[in-house]
Amino acid sequence: MTLLRMARPRATRANAFAALLAIALGFAIATQVQQTDQSGLEQLREDELVRILDDVNQEQGRLATDTRELESSRDNLLSGASSSSEALKSAQDRLDTLGILTGTTPATGPGIVVTINDPDHKVTSARLLDALQELRDAGAEAVQIGDVRVVASTWFADVDGAIQISGERVAPPYSIKAIGDPATMASAMDIPGGVTESVRGDGATPTVRQADTIDITALHSLQPPRYARPVPAPSK
Structure with a gap:
């Protein structure tokens, strides 16, 4: 019983002060982070804020367009009508996109x-x-x-x-x-x-x-991987 009593934390004035200090420090850090985030925008000029807003709107528009295109491809594939041709077209579009991103096609x-x-x-x-x-x-x-x-x-x-x-x-x-x-x-x-x-x-x-x-028209030549190898398909 004596050991258990010794192991229990005692509610001393020092412990209470330390707890209050930790709470105050955490509140101060959170407040400082919030003020830093807000001041980052407050210090920008009007033309810079307009540019940031325009960039966000442009990106939102591109993402919305991509979403609609992907949903349309998904619906066509799930409908079963001309699924083979739609799958082939979707694969070719994906290949063309990857060719542009990797620089292997004009x-x-x-x-x-x-x-x-x-x-x-x-x-x-x-x-x-x-x-x-x-x-x-x-x-x-x-x-x-x-x-x-x-x-x-x-x-x-x-x-x-x-x-x-x-x-x-x-x-x-x-x-x-x-x-x-x-x-x-x-x-x-x-x-x-x-x-x-x-x-x-x-x-x-x-x-x-x-x-x-x-x-x-400039093209990028892909280098074969030195270490990575494709995983073989599992045998059925």
Whole structure:
């Protein structure tokens, strides 16, 4: 019985104070996190808030369109009417989409062409990477820089005073082709403190041209996996 009494926590003033201190600290942390989240938006300018809202609306619209297309394909497959042809069409559409995402097939569509004239070689690979990230955030579906097709595994580096993209040397003027909504991507390039302003700060001259049709012809060569192997189908 003595050991059990010793093991029980005693309600001392020190324990009560420690408990109150822990509660107060937790409340302070939660309040600080909430204030930080709110101040992150409060400190933005009106044009930046409008751009964020526009990006959200654009993304919502794209997701709604994708949802409707997937639901339509599902309904056609479940209906049983012409299920074979519908399944074949769905598979081909999926293959075409994967070909664009992996860069193994050409792509065409509306978009923009960003040209960066940099005679003094002031622009770095990091600046081109920033441009790529802005385009992706604005919904670019296919991108080509110079003669290099940009995919998920594309890397940028400064080597011997030149820019390399996935081992390929690119020289100014840098040409960036991107397929997507032209107005959205052009606005993303021209936001205050964005890519075009930063490029001008580097001493280079950027231009952005919107077009109804952009042809991306550079292709990415897939490398065979070194370690991964497909799982064989189970025997019946």
